[in-house]
Amino acid sequence: MNEEARGALDIDQSKYDFRDPEVSVYRSAKGLTRETILDISAHKKEPEWMRDARLHAYEVFLTKPMPKWGGDLEGMDFDAYTYYIKPTDKREDAWGDVPEDIRKTFDRLGVPEAERKFLAGVGAQYESEMVYHSIQEDLAKKGVIFLDTESGLREHPDLFRKYFASLVPPEDNKFAALNTACWSGGSFIYVPKGVKLDVPLQAYFRINSENMGQFERTIIIADEGAELHYIEGCTAPQYSTRSLHTGVIEILVHKGAKVRYTTIQNWSHNIYNLVTQRAIAYENATMEWVDGNMGSKLTMKYPSIYLAGEGARGNVLSIAFATSGQHQDAGTKIIHKAPNTTSTILSKSISRGTGRTSYRGLLKVAKGATGVKASVKCDALMLSPESRSDTYPTMEIGEDAVSIAHEATVGKISDDQIFYLMSRGLSEQDATAMIVQGFIEPFAKQMPMEYAIELNRLIQLEMEGAVG
Amino acid sequence: MQELALDIRDLRVSINDGDSSKEILKGINLEVPKGQVHVIMGPNGSGKSTLAHTLMGHPKYSVTGGSVSLYGEDLLSLKVYERARKGLFLAYQYPVEVPGVSLAHFLWNANQSIAQSKQPTGKKDPKAVLAFRKRLNAALENLKMATDFSTRHLNVGASGGEKKRIEIAQMQVLDPRMVLMDEIDSGLDIDSTKVVAQAINAMKKPDFTALIITHYPRILEYLQPDRVHVMAAGKVLCSRGMELARELEQKGYDWILSEYNAS
Numbered sequence: 114m115n116e117e118a119r120g121a122l123d124i125d126q127s128k129y130d131f132r133d134p135e136v137s138v139y140r141s142a143k144g145l146t147r148e149t150i151l152d153i154s155a156h157k158k159e160p161e162w163m164r165d166a167r168l169h170a171y172e173v174f175l176t177k178p179m180p181k182w183g184g185d186l187e188g189m190d191f192d193a194y195t196y197y198i199k200p201t202d203k204r205e206d207a208w209g210d211v212p213e214d215i216r217k218t219f220d221r222l223g224v225p226e227a228e229r230k231f232l233a234g235v236g237a238q239y240e241s242e243m244v245y246h247s248i249q250e251d252l253a254k255k256g257v258i259f260l261d262t263e264s265g266l267r268e269h270p271d272l273f274r275k276y277f278a279s280l281v282p283p284e285d286n287k288f289a290a291l292n293t294a295c296w297s298g299g300s301f302i303y304v305p306k307g308v309k310l311d312v313p314l315q316a317y318f319r320i321n322s323e324n325m326g327q328f329e330r331t332i333i334i335a336d337e338g339a340e341l342h343y344i345e346g347c348t349a350p351q352y353s354t355r356s357l358h359t360g361v362i363e364i365l366v367h368k369g370a371k372v373r374y375t376t377i378q379n380w381s382h383n384i385y386n387l388v389t390q391r392a393i394a395y396e397n398a399t400m401e402w403v404d405g406n407m408g409s410k411l412t413m414k415y416p417s418i419y420l421a422g423e424g425a426r427g428n429v430l431s432i433a434f435a436t437s438g439q440h441q442d443a444g445t446k447i448i449h450k451a452p453n454t455t456s457t458i459l460s461k462s463i464s465r466g467t468g469r470t471s472y473r474g475l476l477k478v479a480k481g482a483t484g485v486k487a488s489v490k491c492d493a494l495m496l497s498p499e500s501r502s503d504t505y506p507t508m509e510i511g512e513d514a515v516s517i518a519h520e521a522t523v524g525k526i527s528d529d530q531i532f533y534l535m536s537r538g539l540s541e542q543d544a545t546a547m548i549v550q551g552f553i554e555p556f557a558k559q560m561p562m563e564y565a566i567e568l569n570r571l572i573q574l575e576m577e578g579a580v581g
Numbered sequence: 582m583q584e585l586a587l588d589i590r591d592l593r594v595s596i597n598d599g600d601s602s603k604e605i606l607k608g609i610n611l612e613v614p615k616g617q618v619h620v621i622m623g624p625n626g627s628g629k630s631t632l633a634h635t636l637m638g639h640p641k642y643s644v645t646g647g648s649v650s651l652y653g654e655d656l657l658s659l660k661v662y663e664r665a666r667k668g669l670f671l672a673y674q675y676p677v678e679v680p681g682v683s684l685a686h687f688l689w690n691a692n693q694s695i696a697q698s699k700q701p702t703g704k705k706d707p708k709a710v711l712a713f714r715k716r717l718n719a720a721l722e723n724l725k726m727a728t729d730f731s732t733r734h735l736n737v738g739a740s741g742g743e744k745k746r747i748e749i750a751q752m753q754v755l756d757p758r759m760v761l762m763d764e765i766d767s768g769l770d771i772d773s774t775k776v777v778a779q780a781i782n783a784m785k786k787p788d789f790t791a792l793i794i795t796h797y798p799r800i801l802e803y804l805q806p807d808r809v810h811v812m813a814a815g816k817v818l819c820s821r822g823m824e825l826a827r828e829l830e831q832k833g834y835d836w837i838l839s840e841y842n843a844s
Contacts, residue, residue: 528640533677536637537691537751538665538698547690551681551734 144192147171150294153197157263157297162274170283170293177287183473184411184442189385194357196295196328248312258303259314262330265301272303276332280363280391280419288387292328292361299329299360304339304370313342313375313561331362335370335398342373344561356383358409364392366400368422373401377564379571380408382438388414396422396451403559404431406441407571415473417446420454420482427456432556435468435500436575444473444505449515453484460491461553464500465575472521473505480511488518494552495525496545546576583614586652586759586790587636593646594628594635605631607815608647611792613759615652618791618804622826623812624834629794630674632812633763637671638664651759665691666698670757672748674764678736684747685731688754689713695755713754720753723783725776741768749780760784760791766800778803798826813838 141149150171154164179186252259258269266273283290300316335341358380366372372392380386386409394400402416418427433441447456462470472491493502504521526548534544550557550569557565594606605628613619621629635642636649638661649656651667659667679687692713718728724746736744745765752760762781766774778800781791795801801809801823809825811818813834818841819825829837 527677529677530679532637532639532661533673534679534687534691535661536665536671537688537755538662538694539691540662540694541660543690543694544662547682547687548679551679554681554734 141195141197143195145171145174145194145196145291145295149196153295153297156197159266160270163266163277166278166283167294167296170290173283174287174290174294177290179287180413183413183471184440186385186411188410189357197297252310255308255310256305257308257310258301260301262296262299262301262332265332269301269303272334273301273332276334276363276365277330278363280365280393281361281389286389288359289361289389292330292359292389296328296330296361299331299362300333300343300345301331302333302341302343304335304341306336307338308336309338309340310342313344315344327358329360331360333362333364333372333374335364335366335372337367338369339367340371342375344564345374345376356385356410358384358386358388360388360390362388362390364390364400366392366394366398366425368396369398370395371399371401373403374416375403375560375564377405377560377568378408378412380412382408382410384409386410386412386414388412390414390416391419392417392427393419393421394425394427397424398422399426399428401428402431402445403556404429404443405556405568406431406433406443409439409441411440411442413442415444415446415475417448417475418456419448419450420456421450423451423453425451425454427454429456429458429460430556430559431460432553433460433462433470434572434575435462435464435470437466437468440469440471442471442473444471444475446475447477447487448475449478449482449485449487452482454482455486457487458489458491459555460489461556462491462493462502463496463549463552464493464502465496467497467499467501469501469503471503471505475507475509476517476519477509478512478515478517483512483514485512485515485517487515489520490518491521492552493521493523494549495523496549542576543573546573549576584652585612585650586615586617587611587613587792588650588653589636589647590649591647592632592635592644592649594631595643595645596631596641597643602643604645605642605815606635609812609815609817611810611817611820613790613792613808615790616787617807618785618793619808619810620801620804620806620826621792621794621810621812621817622796622829623818624838627812628815629812630763633671633761633792633794636664636761637661637669662694663698665755665757666695668758670752670755670760672745672752672760672762672765674767676736676744676748678734680734680737682735683732684735684750685714685717687735688717688751691751692755716754717750720750720780723753723776723780724750726750742770742773745769746773746777749777753780753784756784758788758790760789762791762793762795764794764796766795766797771799774800775803798830801826811837813841 141152147168150167154167260268278293281289283293302314304310333343364372364374378386390402392400400418404416406412406414416429420427427447429445431443433443435441441462445458447458458474460472462472464470470493474489476487476489478485489506491504495502502523506519510517526545530548531541531544534547535541539547549572557568560568589609589611592606592609593604595602595604609632623629631642635644644657651669656664689710717731721728721730726746730747736747739747748765765777769777781804806823808820809823810820818837
């Protein structure tokens with residue numbers, strides 16, 4: 114780790130750190146050792162197979178090299194992180210310690226008090242226990258499982274074991290191995306055959322769990338013909354004392370089923386956000402990732418879909434927003450393994466100041482996957498002369514009878530657009546924000562309304578000081 | 582003496598194109614009294630659009646001399662949006678497209694910006710948005726436009742004629758007191774020209790002043806302007822009544838250019 118990066122991390126950590134020593138009841142020693150893994154497993158009272166899976170993943174983690182591509186990971190120091198913190202039930206005392214600027218942003222976004230505490234990581238939970246209970250009752254009647262991942266393992270051991278690490282084995286990459294070794298929190302969801310949920314499942318409503326943890330592990334299984342929409346995260350800044358977030362999401366979409374996974378992450382700017390999201394869609398199934406990345410220091414995240422059964426569909430819609438000091442290295446992997454599968458990718462990125470966005474994508478059509486239709490569209494908007502945007506699309510097409518469309522645009526906000534809006538009375542800042550909001554409209558309109566409104570307000574805030 | 586809505590004195594304007602700069606307006610003098618409708622005609626390249634854009638504050642044009650006042654207040658020192666908030670409005674010849682932004686959303690925000698600049702401490706009226714939507718829908722209906730234009734993205738996919746009518750709808754909703762229209766009738770068919778002219782006429786009131794740039798006397802027959810100015814080579818050659826527009830339609834510009842030795 115170079116000195117400069119260490120300096121940057123130190124500053125950020127002090128800025129965001131809680132002072133309250135009562136925040137956690139158990140905190141593992143800094144750094145990751147075999148003992149840390151055993152500790153985590155023991156604290157969670159896990160079965161032996163999971164402990165062994167963690168230990169195995171730890172070995173894999175040690176042998177895997179750091180990725181040489183993507184963003185700059187030089188500043189990471191695995192020995193400086195804390196790998197497990199068991200939260201107490203009540204952490205609200207710490208609210209007073211949340212940094213002023215984050216509280217101010219909550220104020221200006223109009224985020225309700227209870228939700229703010231939750232977002233700041235100091236609320237026991239989002240205060241919707243009643244809502245949660247009625248949702249849980251309704252879900253239970255339909256046979257739906259919606260639990261935090263630890264409870265999933267405890268209450269549904271066979272189902273859990275069948276699917277855990279089935280899509281993202283620890284061997285996949287260094288960070289998947291790290292997550293498998295020290296995972297904590299996340300959602301475990303199973304929707305039985307033919308059950309269609311018309312209300313989105315939101316992580317907010319999961320009670321007694323560690324939400325959006327450092328190493329969350331989420332497993333979603335949609336059985337044949339099932340439908341669900343899962344929403345994780347939020348547009349308001351997500352504040353964390355920890356500077357590494359490494360999640361793994363595995364989603365199985367069985368025959369004829371449909372899953373949409375919506376996530377917006379706005380981590381504070383000290384965070385390395387390195388996430389592996391993978392889904393498999395079987396015959397005539399549909400998988401959709403709706404993925405928004407606003408925060409973090411560096412995000413490396415490439416939601417992927419394996420279209421494994423004939424007629425399967427995959428859609429990925431993403432936005433990335435990078436301001437000064439941020440690098441959003443995001444993209445999509447789609448693997449067409451079966452005939453007549455279709456996919457669409459729409460990626461929108463915005464960079465401001467010295468911010469950098471990269472689209473890194475893979476589109477693969479396996480031999481024998483005839484009749485494939487795929488379209489990839491990447492639009493980048495650069496708001497400052499110092500901003501940077503790159504596109505790294507990779508295509509491996511193993512069949513002739515396929516239809517592939519690819520389009521990439523890189524643009525600046527046009528002076529004429531700004532002038533037009535300003536000539537109707539909007540300030541330059543409002544005009545710029547409006548054009549940026551328009552740019553991400555295809556994404557925002559796929560959001561539940563309250564998210565879309567929050568997203569637009571956030572863009573407005575981000576634009577402050579963007580123009581002279 | 583009549584109060585002047587717009588008073589332009591010896592206005593000189595250059596266009597910056599890379600390193601070079603070229604003078605387009607070479608001393609414009611023009612007075613538009615409050616409540617009147619004035620017209621500017623003139624051959625292509627005479628500087629009419631430059632004048633309209635300069636008055637609105639487009640950064641491409643540099644004022645190198647002269648002065649402009651809007652209702653007695655210095656206009657040129659104001660920022661673009663401040664000019665709009667003072668009641669100046671430019672209807673564009675080529676309105677730009679803004680993808681992802683609906684007409685209603687944009688115009689509501691513009692409307693609020695103007696309202697708040699007038700009454701910064703005024704309380705927010707929760708019913709204001711409903712009244713606004715009614716006004717927008719009424720404006721679109723008057724212009725024989727489907728009201729779903731309010732939810733469509735600003736000017737995206739609209740035909741040339743539709744864009745012009747969207748400009749007029751914006752004008753009606755924002756209710757400015759000094760309007761500049763840059764070839765608002767170009768590319769409009771006969772019926773659309775009439776619809777647009779009627780909409781402009783409906784705006785007429787003692788505090789509504791317009792300066793209209795056009796090549797065609799047809800719209801002027803509906804508007805019955807108080808004054809017709811002819812511009813050529815960056816100057817106003819002459820200012821007369823409506824009969825001048827008809828004469829130009831019949832005879833072209835050559836005779837008047839040679840009369841004023843400006844060809």
